[in-house]
Amino acid sequence: MWRIILAFFVPKRWRTTSYLLLLLLGTVFIFVWIAKLRSRYNIIDFGFRYEETDVWLTIDEIGLNECPVCFGHNKSICRGILERNVKLQHKNVTVTSEHWKPRAHSLWNDERISIKHFGNASEFYKIDNELCSLIGKINSPCRVREVAWNSFLNPSSVESAIQDTMECPSLRLMTKLKQIYSTEGVQQVNHNNMLYLTSTLYLNQEPVIFQLFPAENGWPFPKLYGFCGRAVVVEDAGLPLDLFLSEPWIERAKLALEVIKIAKRLTSNQEHWGLYLKEVSMGNFAVSTNRTVKLVDAEQVLVVDLTESNVTAEKKKTNNQCANTEVKCLSFFPIELCQGTIRDQNYYAVCRSVLADIGSRRGLLHSPPEENDFKVMFHDALTECVEAKKIRRTEAIELVMGLLQSKINQANVK
Ligand SMILES: *[C@@H]1O[C@H](CO)[C@@H](O)[C@H](O)[C@H]1NC(C)=O
Numbered sequence: 001m002w003r004i005i006l007a008f009f010v011p012k013r014w015r016t017t018s019y020l021l022l023l024l025l026g027t028v029f030i031f032v033w034i035a036k037l038r039s040r041y042n043i044i045d046f047g048f049r050y051e052e053t054d055v056w057l058t059i060d061e062i063g064l065n066e067c068p069v070c071f072g073h074n075k076s077i078c079r080g081i082l083e084r085n086v087k088l089q090h091k092n093v094t095v096t097s098e099h100w101k102p103r104a105h106s107l108w109n110d111e112r113i114s115i116k117h118f119g120n121a122s123e124f125y126k127i128d129n130e131l132c133s134l135i136g137k138i139n140s141p142c143r144v145r146e147v148a149w150n151s152f153l154n155p156s157s158v159e160s161a162i163q164d165t166m167e168c169p170s171l172r173l174m175t176k177l178k179q180i181y182s183t184e185g186v187q188q189v190n191h192n193n194m195l196y197l198t199s200t201l202y203l204n205q206e207p208v209i210f211q212l213f214p215a216e217n218g219w220p221f222p223k224l225y226g227f228c229g230r231a232v233v234v235e236d237a238g239l240p241l242d243l244f245l246s247e248p249w250i251e252r253a254k255l256a257l258e259v260i261k262i263a264k265r266l267t268s269n270q271e272h273w274g275l276y277l278k279e280v281s282m283g284n285f286a287v288s289t290n291r292t293v294k295l296v297d298a299e300q301v302l303v304v305d306l307t308e309s310n311v312t313a314e315k316k317k318t319n320n321q322c323a324n325t326e327v328k329c330l331s332f333f334p335i336e337l338c339q340g341t342i343r344d345q346n347y348y349a350v351c352r353s354v355l356a357d358i359g360s361r362r363g364l365l366h367s368p369p370e371e372n373d374f375k376v377m378f379h380d381a382l383t384e385c386v387e388a389k390k391i392r393r394t395e396a397i398e399l400v401m402g403l404l405q406s407k408i409n410q411a412n413v414k
């Protein structure tokens with residue numbers, strides 16, 4: 001085709017040269033185009049990587065033999081995760097204080113699922129040890145399921161288990177929990193279910209949070225499918241948020257808005273629960289292909305009943321006692337939070353641990369646009385959200401949202 005066009009316009013003696021020249025121009029064009037694409041999606045090294053390996057989960061790994069000292073036992077869920085290979089996701093470096101555990105991904109009835117908390121996590125060793133020491137087997141394995149019935153997991157002590165393990169227990173919380181674990185139609189909760197509940201409270205409270213605040217009712221957690229031993233199967237809510245750190249700022253701004261909306265929902269809602277983040281990191285959020293953001297780790301969430309308080313709802317602030325450059329730090333005062341007034345803990349938590357640059361760690365909103373005063377204004381708003389020195393955090397977070405929204409609107413118009 002090109003040869004024919006060239007033959008028409010170019011005299012015979014120049015044809016080879018012109019042909020080569022065109023080829024050269026084409027190559028240069030493609031290189032420039034690739035370079036441009038690369039600079040748009042600049043891959044910056046943030047010092048970590050997620051890695052995936054194929055594995056088969058075993059009955060031992062998911063702690064099925066330890067039941068009923070486990071989260072539960074749903075046969076169809078077990079069949080789904082034990083009979084196929086799953087992709088195990090690791091993070092190559094995990095900051096010590098960051099609560100991020102490997103999780104496996106798989107398919108179950110055509111749903112993309114995420115499998116969390118396998119049997120060998122440290123919290124399971126702790127409870128197994130406590131149970132075994134009751135029969136004099138300290139630091140040596142025993143059959144925990146035989147010990148369980150006569151231990152502190154005893155199903156008759158659900159109330160005391162809740163008192164022992166939840167930081168701000170309330171009557172409403174207890175009633176709600178017992179309702180979830182009681183079999184339909186029967187008022188009395190069956191004993192096996194009760195043991196699942198007490199075990200879960202001592203093992204890891206995340207499954208309790210997922211059940212108390214289900215995704216189906218609009219809570220920003222992944223949908224819970226069920227349990228198989230010490231494994232929890234939830235919807236695969238997407239990729240960890242820190243994988244989006246190299247995206248253009250405007251894309252990160254949209255994700256940041258979603259994160260702030262989650263913080264708001266957890267702080268004030270129609271059901272009058274305060275769900276406060278004790279600790280959070282970017283890896284605790286997941287982004288789905290349609291850009292929905294969810295909080296996929298609920299282990300570090302404190303549940304407060306906001307109807308219990310007699311204090312008139314004066315919004316109080318969390319005192320930031322972290323040094324400016326201290327990366328792994330978040331102030332958290334359970335006694336204050338348990339008093340049951342609406343607090344700004346979640347705004348503080350997402351601003352400090354997810355959105356802002358702290359010390360050497362880049363936040364989700366790093367490198368904002370340099371235009372006019374925007375960068376300065378934005379930096380000030382985000383700093384106030386972390387420190388709350390001049391204005392309230394609720395005001396600071398509104399400012400941050402306003403600035404993000406204005407840039408997103410501008411980008412949409414262009
Ligand atoms: C983790 O991955 C990062 C980025 O690819 C790399 O620089 C770092 O050396 C890795 N760390 C470990 C402990 O493998």
Ligand SMILES: *[C@@H]1O[C@H](CO)[C@@H](O)[C@H](O)[C@H]1NC(C)=O
Nearest residue numbers: 057061088102118119120121
């Ligand atoms: C269980 O622990 C072993 C050794 O500590 C580790 O190699 C393995 O990946 C863990 N399994 C899971 C499913 O986390």
Ligand SMILES: *[C@@H]1O[C@H](CO)[C@@H](O)[C@H](O)[C@H]1NC(C)=O
Nearest residue numbers: 074075076077224225226227
């Ligand atoms: C097992 O889990 C599935 C999916 O969540 C659910 O539909 C089913 O009712 C559960 N089975 C039992 C016995 O709880």
Ligand SMILES: *[C@@H]1O[C@H](CO)[C@@H](O)[C@H](O)[C@H]1NC(C)=O
Nearest residue numbers: 236237238288289290291292
């Ligand atoms: C987006 O994806 C999530 C998870 O895959 C799903 O729960 C949600 O319904 C989807 N939202 C929309 C608007 O499609």
Ligand SMILES: *[C@@H]1O[C@H](CO)[C@@H](O)[C@H](O)[C@H]1NC(C)=O
Nearest residue numbers: 307308309310311338339340
């Ligand atoms: C709130 O006040 C009522 C009576 O006015 C009292 O019975 C209740 O214990 C109080 N609750 C708290 C959490 O102080």
